[in-house]
Amino acid sequence: MTDKNAFRPRRSVLYMPSSNERALEKAKSLAVDGLILDLEDAVAPDAKPSARDNACAAARSGEYGRREVTIRVNGMDTEWHADDLAAASEAGPDAIVVPKVSSADAVRELVAALEKHGAPEHTKLWAMIETPHAMLHAQEIAGASDRLTVLVMGTNDLAKELYAEHVPGRQPLLTGLGLALLAARAEGKAIIDGVYNDVKDTEGFLAECQQGREMGFDGKTLIHPGQVEGANRAFAPSDKAVEDARGILQAWEDGRGSGVVTYNGRMIENLHVESAQRVLTMHEAIQELEADAS
Incomplete structure (x- = not known):
């Protein structure tokens, strides 16, 4: 029989700006499977230290029920990364999400840092893959550590790196999406689709959810609470x-x-x-x- 623990629902995983305390409070009542408390793109440079404190406090609070609570730190090449990783490890969320992971060596370095900073065993690593190099080395990344449990697609950055356009059906991105899916399944990892940028285009969002489900993604990352219901429905068995x-x-x-x-x-x-x-x-x-x- 299939192991239930291998199928933790991740239909909807919502990015929340950790600089916004009201948003963090609202997240406690959302019907979302997972939260990414963001310290990166959604937070201005001068707000990053306070956002870090907010995210860590939220992760420690135990007030989010069975929602999977993760913290996205700033990238490994930034001035905030080391402090983010140390604080997040101490806070012990369900996972730490790292952007722009492009190699197996990066994964091993991150896992060593989690251990160094005393991250509890339940705090896993989620790797965002969002560059052509990451797509071409996706299996090496996915297989680099058992602590890495989820791949997260960074489709906006991938499109930028490819000089591609955002078009219905995502034809320019399909090769990268397919390579990442193959890697995740080959290594027994979960994989979550990228965001849909136009929060007012419900029809386009639902079409992309359906495409993601048909391709084999476990769920979708979201940028607005209004997208939660559609993702939950799309990625659940009918x-x-x-x-x-x-x-x-x-x-x-x-x-x-x-x-x-x-x-x-x-x-x-x-x-x-x-x-x-x-x-x-x-x-x-x-x-x-x-x-x-x-």
Whole structure:
């Protein structure tokens, strides 16, 4: 049977500016699976020290229920990175998110720093991959440490580096997205899709969520609370998928030893059973998460 812990729901992962205390308070009531308390892009240089304090206090507070609480530090090439990493390690969030991770050596350096600063074992590393070099070395990055559990797509930076345009369907980015997905699945890591920039374009956002789900992403990073409901719905198994999964498992159980098993006229093999188990595991994990939030 599939391990539930391997399928922690990450349908919706919302960036929150840690310089905004009201936003951090509001996040406690949002129906979001995960939070990235941001110290990087969303925070002005002169506000970074206070934002760091806010994020660490939030991570220690225990007031976010079963939401996965992470802290995004500033990049390894910035003046704030070392202090961010030390403070975040001490605060012990569910994970520390690091932008622009481009090599396996960087992962190993980050993991060593987490250990040096006493990060508790439950504090994992999430690596943002957002450059052509990172896409071409994604498997090396994903496999560099067991402490790295999630890859996060940085699609805005990837588009910039490629000199590409943001277009419906994301054709210019599909090679990079595909390489990252292959790497994540090859190394048994979760992978979260990049943000959708136009918060007023609901139709475009939902279309990109559907594309991400169909490609195989576990969820989507978000920049506005208004995007949470759509992402949660898009990346959750549909009622039909849950019904079919239960039917497949029942047919498999009933037909054990008969040689050929069918469900609704389709032949069922081990791979279908494994997919059905994954659907039900995710469905049950989401139900538990929502029950705790209600």
